[in-house]
Amino acid sequence: MRKISYAQAGTDALIEEMQRDATTFHLATSAPDELVNEFGTDRVRATPIAEGAFTGIAIGAAGSGYRPIVNWGMITFSFVAMDQIVNQAAKIHYMFGGQAKFPITFRASVGGGRRVAAQHSQSPYSMFMNLAGLKMVLPSTPYDMKGLLKSAIRDDNPVISFESNRLMGVEGEVQEEDYTVPLGVADTKREGSDVTLVALAWLVHEGLAAAEMLEKEGVSVEVIDPRTLVPMDEAAIRASVQKTGRLVIADEAGPTAGASAEIATVVTEDRETFAKLKAPPKRVCALHVPIPYSPGLEDHVFPDRDNIVAGIREVLDT
Amino acid sequence: MTLTTEKQPRFHRDSKPLEMLRSMQTIRRFEERASDDYQAGAIYGVVHCYIGEEAVAVGVCAALNKDDQIISTHRGHGHCLAKGADLNRMMAELYGRQTGYCKGKGGSMHIADFSIGMLGANGIVAGGIPIVTGAGLAAQLEGKGRVAVSFFGDGASNAGPFHESINIAATWKLPMLYVCENNLYSAGTTAAETLALSDVAARAAGYGIPGVVVDGNDVMAVYEAAEAAVNRARAGQGPTLIECKTYRWRGHTERPGQADPRPQEEIEAWRQRDPINRFVTNLMNQELLTEEAWQEMDAEILAAIEDAVKFAEESPFPEPGAAVEDIFAES
Ligand SMILES: Cc1ncc(C[n+]2csc(CCOP(=O)(O)OP(=O)(O)O)c2C)c(N)n1
Ligand SMILES: [Mg+2]
Numbered sequence: 001m002r003k004i005s006y007a008q009a010g011t012d013a014l015i016e017e018m019q020r021d022a023t024t025f026h027l028a029t030s031a032p033d034e035l036v037n038e039f040g041t042d043r044v045r046a047t048p049i050a051e052g053a054f055t056g057i058a059i060g061a062a063g064s065g066y067r068p069i070v071n072w073g074m075i076t077f078s079f080v081a082m083d084q085i086v087n088q089a090a091k092i093h094y095m096f097g098g099q100a101k102f103p104i105t106f107r108a109s110v111g112g113g114r115r116v117a118a119q120h121s122q123s124p125y126s127m128f129m130n131l132a133g134l135k136m137v138l139p140s141t142p143y144d145m146k147g148l149l150k151s152a153i154r155d156d157n158p159v160i161s162f163e164s165n166r167l168m169g170v171e172g173e174v175q176e177e178d179y180t181v182p183l184g185v186a187d188t189k190r191e192g193s194d195v196t197l198v199a200l201a202w203l204v205h206e207g208l209a210a211a212e213m214l215e216k217e218g219v220s221v222e223v224i225d226p227r228t229l230v231p232m233d234e235a236a237i238r239a240s241v242q243k244t245g246r247l248v249i250a251d252e253a254g255p256t257a258g259a260s261a262e263i264a265t266v267v268t269e270d271r272e273t274f275a276k277l278k279a280p281p282k283r284v285c286a287l288h289v290p291i292p293y294s295p296g297l298e299d300h301v302f303p304d305r306d307n308i309v310a311g312i313r314e315v316l317d318t
Numbered sequence: 319m320t321l322t323t324e325k326q327p328r329f330h331r332d333s334k335p336l337e338m339l340r341s342m343q344t345i346r347r348f349e350e351r352a353s354d355d356y357q358a359g360a361i362y363g364v365v366h367c368y369i370g371e372e373a374v375a376v377g378v379c380a381a382l383n384k385d386d387q388i389i390s391t392h393r394g395h396g397h398c399l400a401k402g403a404d405l406n407r408m409m410a411e412l413y414g415r416q417t418g419y420c421k422g423k424g425g426s427m428h429i430a431d432f433s434i435g436m437l438g439a440n441g442i443v444a445g446g447i448p449i450v451t452g453a454g455l456a457a458q459l460e461g462k463g464r465v466a467v468s469f470f471g472d473g474a475s476n477a478g479p480f481h482e483s484i485n486i487a488a489t490w491k492l493p494m495l496y497v498c499e500n501n502l503y504s505a506g507t508t509a510a511e512t513l514a515l516s517d518v519a520a521r522a523a524g525y526g527i528p529g530v531v532v533d534g535n536d537v538m539a540v541y542e543a544a545e546a547a548v549n550r551a552r553a554g555q556g557p558t559l560i561e562c563k564t565y566r567w568r569g570h571t572e573r574p575g576q577a578d579p580r581p582q583e584e585i586e587a588w589r590q591r592d593p594i595n596r597f598v599t600n601l602m603n604q605e606l607l608t609e610e611a612w613q614e615m616d617a618e619i620l621a622a623i624e625d626a627v628k629f630a631e632e633s634p635f636p637e638p639g640a641a642v643e644d645i646f647a648e649s
Contacts, residue, residue: 029473047512048504050511053478116364117363117427117428177473273647287641290645293423293424295635296414297638297641
């Protein structure tokens with residue numbers, strides 16, 4: 001075991017997978033030194049600021065036998081490439097009757113808290129979840145980052161890795177030996193019996209802190225991290241809610257048509273799980289606004305451990 | 319790189335060159351202060367400094383009227399100030415205060431002042447280019463001879479919105495200036511790595527419009543190129559692409575510990591071509607400026623910036639609940 005940061009875990013995954021598979025190559029508007037030193041500028045290319053073009057280039061190379069890894073930087077910049085993502089990458093395998101494979105990994109940072117205002121503080125994964133044909137992961141720990149990213153690179157489909165800005169410096173144990181975290185498998189970050197908290201990315205950490213605060217009052221919180229948004233581990237979420245009878249969902253994205261709405265539906269649409277609910281599900285999300293710059297405004301918009309505690313109290317009271 | 323020779327200031331009697339000097343020095347002093355206050359934690363998030371490139375914004379804006387419109391980039395303080403933005407409201411915005419241009423919602427990367435035709439700094443590379451082209455369309459429809467100016471970097475000149483917009487502007491003969499600030503880098507990536515030509519202006523030929531390369535550290539050269547392009551635009555002859563060769567002195571952003579791949583000698587060589595020093599020397603040689611007057615001007619600028627900081631510090635932060643205001647316009 002080795003203690004490394006969330007950001008480093010991402011880089012390590014890339015290095016190992018690029019060593020493992022000579023068909024991988026890397027595209028981003030800047031070429032990371034760590035990758036250039038190891039693989040050279042043929043496989044690690046600095047692109048112009050032309051996200052639409054290099055996203056499409058990745059699709060074309062993938063369909064021609066390569067396994068590109070694209071780092072958009074912030075998810076913000078992926079919006080410039082929306083045609084290639086929405087009309088092309090998500091549909092190309094299906095639309096052409098499954099003739100070719102398009103194994104592409106897209107990486108992008110998400111989240112707020114850095115006082116960088118509306119354009120640079122976004123968590124729009126549900127926009128992408130709405131498309132059929134893309135897989136996507138959202139790791140919360142260095143271990144999950146490395147394992148999920150390796151699975152993403154090895155997968156034969158386009159996979160988006162959403163990576164939390166707030167967690168880049170967070171350290172955690174990662175084993176030295178090769179491992180993967182399979183796509184579509186949730187992780188129980190903490191076991192509990194009174195309420196299920198399904199939390200995403202940074203809010204997994206806030207959720208664990210909230211669970212500890214509530215433990216002192218005798219409330220036992222189970223914290224589930226889906227880790228993969230598509231495909232979602234519906235069985236794990238339902239099983240936990242069937243056990244606890246209560247559901248709180250914490251997401252730093254806004255609630256409207258969000259991943260949180262999807263998770264609530266996974267629970268309420270299932271007759272067996274619905275029957276076990278002792279209270280309506282509760283979402284703890286950002287306010288539905290563009291993210292403001294000034295610290296007091298931004299902190300007002302995002303949920304944190306206190307909001308999670310309040311949300312949990314609410315479902316316990318009913 | 320071909321550069322024009324130093325232009326002699328032409329306004330021998332009026333105060334315009336001195337106003338231009340004041341504007342350049344205001345940008346520099348403002349950003350020096352913004353950088354210090356950012357390091358001290360009073361300004362948040364991310365700050366991109368324009369220091370070293372002041373002659374571009376000032377030279378172009380000196381050729382514009384108040385009702386002409388401009389759009390900026392992520393490196394926007396210089397464009398704002400050159401177009402005549404208020405120091406107090408700019409500093410207050412950087413400080414995240416209620417009295418700032420955007421009521422604390424935007425910060426350094428998103429300052430706008432629509433009342434002076436400054437349509438906003440923008441966090442998306444090339445994001446502003448189509449928008450200001452729309453302002454150019456509005457100016458053409460209105461028919462009163464107004465022009466619109468797009469400022470953007472060498473990096474942005476590789477993005478689709480640049481090519482799509484300039485083609486439309488050329489075809490529709492929109493009253494536009496496309497001003498490329500070629501500082502040789504986009505963040506840590508060199509222009510040479512991402513552009514097969516050495517001059518962005520050469521692309522103008524592909525759109526059927528004039529392309530001009532200017533020494534972007536020579537404010538009078540920039541002014542003259544802008545003035546010619548503005549005249550062309552006002553006369554209904556369409557857009558011009560002006561490429562200003564320049565250099566940023568500081569890192570891509572003010573964030574500490576950020577890697578800067580640029581060779582020290584290169585930075586030093588460009589510092590020797592300081593647009594402000596060159597202009598001061600030029601004005602003194604022409605006997606349009608004395609050392610005392612220059613010192614006095616600088617002292618006035620520093621005092622105005624001190625006042626702006628004071629204004630910002632004394633202004634309240636917005637109420638948290640204001641976060642949900644201004645999502646939609648009242649109609
Ligand atoms: C569409 C998009 N992609 C990437 C970025 C990240 N980014 C911010 S500034 C920058 C470099 C811009 O270079 P240039 O246009 O030359 O302007 P300069 O910073 O040199 O003034 C990059 C890549 C962005 N803001 N927008
Ligand atoms: Mg540049």
